Every structure is written in structure tokens, then in C-alpha cells.
Amino acid sequence: DVKVTQSSRYLVKRTGEKVFLECVQDMDHENMFWYRQDPGLGLRLIYFSYDVKMKEKGDIPEGYSVSREKKERFSLILESASTNQTSMYLCASSRSGGFDEQFFGPGTRLTVL
Amino acid sequence: DAKTTQPTSMDCAEGRAANLPCNHSTISGNEYVYWYRQIHSQGPQYIIHGLKNNETNEMASLIITEDRKSSTLILPHATLRDTAVYYCIVRVAKSAGGGNKLTFGTGTQLKVEL
Numbered sequence: 001d002v003k004v005t006q007s008s009r010y011l012v013k014r015t016g017e018k019v020f021l022e023c024v025q026d027m028d029h030e031n032m033f034w035y036r037q038d039p040g041l042g043l044r045l046i047y048f049s050y051d052v053k054m055k056e057k058g059d060i061p062e063g064y065s066v067s068r069e070k071k072e073r074f075s076l077i078l079e080s081a082s083t084n085q086t087s088m089y090l091c092a093s094s095r096s097g098g099f100d101e102q103f104f105g106p107g108t109r110l111t112v113l
Numbered sequence: 114d115a116k117t118t119q120p121t122s123m124d125c126a127e128g129r130a131a132n133l134p135c136n137h138s139t140i141s142g143n144e145y146v147y148w149y150r151q152i153h154s155q156g157p158q159y160i161i162h163g164l165k166n167n168e169t170n171e172m173a174s175l176i177i178t179e180d181r182k183s184s185t186l187i188l189p190h191a192t193l194r195d196t197a198v199y200y201c202i203v204r205v206a207k208s209a210g211g212g213n214k215l216t217f218g219t220g221t222q223l224k225v226e227l
Contacts, residue, residue, distance in 0.1 A: 040219065
């Protein structure tokens with residue numbers, strides 16, 4: 001069974017802390033994505049990666065960075081967390097190729113106090 | 114990628130067909146229509162996609178109008194477990210790299226009731 005896992009379901013951090021969100025997929029997918037989801041705004045793409053050590057900005061990259069040192073792992077980093085980064089964070093992966101579906105993890109609900 | 118318009122919410126009786134509409138009047142010739150759904154507290158799940166022909170799989174059917182400006186996702190026999198937010202997404206199909214990123218709107222909240 002294909003799977004995308006995220007390191008935490010719930011996370012509470014303080015303003016200014018450095019936060020790491022980890023995502024691991026076991027499908028040998030080339031592409032990995034980080035989204036955030038907020039009420040009324042839908043899912044918005046933060047960053048994506050189409051290969052190891054490769055990354056591209058999505059629609060809302062400000063305040064975030066990413067790391068992809070291994071094919072199966074894609075990390076989202078909040079260098080200095082702020083309250084407006086309180087959100088649900090979703091990771092996804094897909095094979096390279098035009099039509100391939102994205103497989104999503106269960107999400108991490110991050111609260112920044 | 115073309116913008117889509119969906120109703121905010123819909124209700125459906127269990128066992129009946131759920132027909133979820135999507136308008137994508139600015140769709141271009143190389144853009145596909147994708148449907149995903151998100152059950153509460155889970156990540157989105159792929160349902161189906163199509164270019165211009167109608168498509169069917171074990172989950173749903175996708176009907177695309179001849180002018181491709183709108184489409185309908187059909188769940189033939191809705192169950193309570195189909196209660197979810199359904200997203201219609203239009204995007205080009207690209208062969209590699211970040212081409213298959215998805216732009217999600219706010220979707221349609223489908224509520225299936227007894």
C-alpha cells in the first residue's frame with residue numbers, strides 16, 4: 001500500500017522557534033510537494049521538489065525553506081515561526097510524468113503561539 | 114492554469130447519485146480536468162481525470178461537455194463515506210519536473226445524508 005507519512009499530526013511551537021516538518025514517501029516518487037491549508041483559502045503550494053537537492057518555489061514560499069537530501073524525504077523548515085504560519089501542512093508525492101496523481105500524507109496541524 | 118468555479122456546498126441522499134458541477138470556461142486545449150476529494154482530517158485523494166472524453170473508474174464518472182467549458186463528477190451511489198470536499202482542478206499535463214503541481218480552489222462540500 002502506497003504511503004506518505006508526516007512526522008507529526010499535531011505540533012505546537014512558540015513564535016521565533018525553528019520548526020522542521022518531515023515527510024517521507026515509500027513509492028520512489030521523484031516529485032514531492034508541501035502545501036498549507038487554511039479555511040476559506042483551500043490548499044496553497046509552498047514548495048516542491050522534482051529531484052534530490054532540487055527545489056522550486058510554489059505560490060507562497062515566503063517564510064519557508066525546504067530540504068531534499070534523499071529521494072524519499074522532503075522537509076519543510078520554518079526558520080523563525082510566526083503566528084500567521086499556524087495552519088494545516090500537507091505533504092504529497094507523485095511520479096514524474098504528465099498525468100500522475102499526487103498522494104497526500106495525513107497532514108500536520110501546526111499551532112504557533 | 115485555468116480557474117475553476119464550483120458550488121460551495123451540496124447535499125445528497127445516501128444511495129442516490131451525486132452530481133458535482135465544475136465550470137472552467139477558460140480551459141485551453143492542452144489542459145486536463147482533475148478531481149480530488151478530501152475527507153475531514155485526511156489529505157486529499159485523487160479520484161479521476163480527463164481531457165475531453167468521458168471517463169469512468171471504480172470511484173466515479175467524469176462527464177466533460179463538448180466545448181470543455183464545464184464538467185460533472187458523478188458518484189453513482191453516494192454513501193455516507195463520500196461526505197467530503199471535492200476539488201475540481203484544471204492544469205496542463207507536463208512531462209517532467211514541477212509540471213504536475215496542482216492548484217486547489219476551495220471546492221464543494223458534499224454532505225451525504227440518510
